[in-house]
Amino acid sequence: MDKSELKVNAIKDGTVIDHIPAKDLFEVIKILNLEKVDNQVTFGTNLDSKKLGKKAIIKVSDKFFKDHEINKIALIAPKANLNIIKNYEVIEKRPVELPSTIKGICKCMNPKCITNSEPMSTKFDVISKEPPALRCFYCGKITDREHFIII
Amino acid sequence: MTNKSLISITDFSTNEILRLLEIAEDFERHPEPHLLDGKVVATLFFEPSTRTRLSFESAANRLGGRVIGFSDPNISSVSKGETLKDTIRIVSNYCDLIVMRHPLEGSCRYASEVATVPVINAGDGAHQHPTQTLLDMYSIKKTQGRLDNINIFMVGDLKYGRTVHSLVQAMSPFNPIFNFISHPKLKMPKEYLDFLDSKHVKYYEHEQFNDIISEADIIYMTRVQRERFQDLMEYEKTKDLYILRNSMLENTKPTMKILHPLPRVNEIAQDVDTNSKAYYFEQALNGVYARQAVISYVLGLKK
Ligand SMILES: [Zn+2]
Numbered sequence: 001m002d003k004s005e006l007k008v009n010a011i012k013d014g015t016v017i018d019h020i021p022a023k024d025l026f027e028v029i030k031i032l033n034l035e036k037v038d039n040q041v042t043f044g045t046n047l048d049s050k051k052l053g054k055k056a057i058i059k060v061s062d063k064f065f066k067d068h069e070i071n072k073i074a075l076i077a078p079k080a081n082l083n084i085i086k087n088y089e090v091i092e093k094r095p096v097e098l099p100s101t102i103k104g105i106c107k108c109m110n111p112k113c114i115t116n117s118e119p120m121s122t123k124f125d126v127i128s129k130e131p132p133a134l135r136c137f138y139c140g141k142i143t144d145r146e147h148f149i150i151i
Numbered sequence: 152m153t154n155k156s157l158i159s160i161t162d163f164s165t166n167e168i169l170r171l172l173e174i175a176e177d178f179e180r181h182p183e184p185h186l187l188d189g190k191v192v193a194t195l196f197f198e199p200s201t202r203t204r205l206s207f208e209s210a211a212n213r214l215g216g217r218v219i220g221f222s223d224p225n226i227s228s229v230s231k232g233e234t235l236k237d238t239i240r241i242v243s244n245y246c247d248l249i250v251m252r253h254p255l256e257g258s259c260r261y262a263s264e265v266a267t268v269p270v271i272n273a274g275d276g277a278h279q280h281p282t283q284t285l286l287d288m289y290s291i292k293k294t295q296g297r298l299d300n301i302n303i304f305m306v307g308d309l310k311y312g313r314t315v316h317s318l319v320q321a322m323s324p325f326n327p328i329f330n331f332i333s334h335p336k337l338k339m340p341k342e343y344l345d346f347l348d349s350k351h352v353k354y355y356e357h358e359q360f361n362d363i364i365s366e367a368d369i370i371y372m373t374r375v376q377r378e379r380f381q382d383l384m385e386y387e388k389t390k391d392l393y394i395l396r397n398s399m400l401e402n403t404k405p406t407m408k409i410l411h412p413l414p415r416v417n418e419i420a421q422d423v424d425t426n427s428k429a430y431y432f433e434q435a436l437n438g439v440y441a442r443q444a445v446i447s448y449v450l451g452l453k454k
Contacts, residue, residue: 112276114258118235138257139278140159 011040014061016083016090017073022046024077025056031072031150032065039063051079072105072150074098078130098126106134109147113139122151155449156263156270160281160317165324168288169298174444174453175289175437178214186452187216193246194220195238196273197253202413203273206435207250207282210442219246236265243267248450251275269449271442277313283412284317286441287371290434291322294408295368298325302366306332307373307393307418309339314412315373319343329354330363334389337379359392365402370395372411372418372431390417397422410434 020028022045034041040061049055064084065073073080074096084092104121115122115138124134124143131145157163163171192211196204199222208218235253239262242249249266251259252273259272259279274280292298303322305315309331319329319339329347331339335358347354357363364370372395380386394417395409408430411419415431423429447453 110256112254112256114235114253114255114261114275117255118261120236120261136257138260139276141256 010088011042011059011061011085012088014039014059014063014085015065016085017058017060017077018055018081018083019049019052019079020056020058020077021052021079022054022056025058027076028056028058028073028080031076032069034058034060037063068105070096071098071102074129075102075106075132075148075150078132098129098132100126101137102126102134105151106143107149107151108136108139108141109143109149110136110139110141113141115139155451156259156266156272157281157445157449158260158263158270158272158275159279160284160321162281168285168321171285171441171444171448172289172292174448175285175440176293178443178447179437179440183214185215186447187211187214187450190216190248190450191246192216192218192220192248192250192446193242194218194222194273195242195249195251195253196220196222197224197235197251197258198274199223200252200274202435203252206438207271207273207442207446210439210446213439214443214447216446220250235262239266239270248446250446271445271449277311279317280313281317282438282442282445283314284321285445286434286438287314287318287410287412288321289437289441290408290410290430291369293437294430295406298322300326300328301368302328302330304330304332304364304367304370305339305373306360306370306395308337308375308379309333309373310337311376311379312373315339315371316343318371320346323347323350323352327352330357330367331355332357332360332393334358334375334393336385337375360395360399362402364399365404367403367407370403370407370409372409372415374414374416374418394418394420395423396420397426400426400428403428 025045043058045056046054080096082094083090103123108115108122113136123137127133127135134143194204194207204222211218243266248269250271250273251262253275256276256278259270259275263270272279272281291301295301309315375390375393377386407428409428411431413431
């Protein structure tokens, strides 16, 4: 654990999301629905980071994120790290990573795309991981970071 | 079920495209009025396009197939709010093949996922219209005797014109030279220029017609739509710059042909029609052969 992490209380079991750009903290909270969970959630922001300048960190007790949630984090904060905590120990540390295709977690930015008018799931090829950019499998249009609307 | 659908021209390899052009040629030489005996083709036009629909229906009829469908979504269940998925699933029961046109981009790809029969895209919004590309290539091959080393001039709306975008992609394996003539606001989009760069295809951009058209093998004209300009004055000032007139054709190659996806407005002057270099009406006939080829290929009747 580095010093900046210590500024936020340690958790017994759960997940620490580290290396979130400070400006993206509240978006990450929102897409993970952390406003509505019963778990203990603590976060810190504007912590010093060599990589990011100002970073944020989120700790969620008793929560181990599923792949589609990790993909959401990777879309918003591609440099984030996940620390899996069991009994106060980091048992796994890994960067989030976007798979080469993603299904259903983001809207296509093309208003004339079929995915925006049918009750169907979106599908994208990830054409760039950083900054993330998605090419719609259906209409072919590219949705970039500024236009992500996470479902 | 493994259906071969045709949604985007890039769904087919260069070899498959060449094979489709051969099949089209066979149909032109030797009509096969019974190939589709007992088969039903559904033409679902969620957006009206009389010319494209008639071309597909003519192709199916000339092969002996029966055609069902609708040409106006206002009189179909679509207007009652049925999802595309439900329409496609139901119509799949009634036919062996769906030909579909729809105003939304990506709709035909989605239809091909939910259909239990092959789907041919007859235009999905501004996105793809692959049979147009095939008939353009067929017209080039038929008039020039080859697809390789063709000098193609594209004129008009190169920004929004999906036919020029698909044709640029589909011709790129054949060592073409492209000359793009357009208003600066209607230039070929950067993604397609990047594509050509990546394939080492030569292209040149021009803002006006000039003597260089004497080098053309094909002049591909497109319609410049008024709605593309926010400033109507600018449209009025520029629209006449991209009109092809008979007098301009004097120094062009004797084998040069003029193509146009039609309908035209005024971008090809009427006096060009009687010039032997005008090919756009025959081009429309080639569409029937090209569509016969696609229909029989996706149904597995031609391989
Ligand atoms: Zn899309």
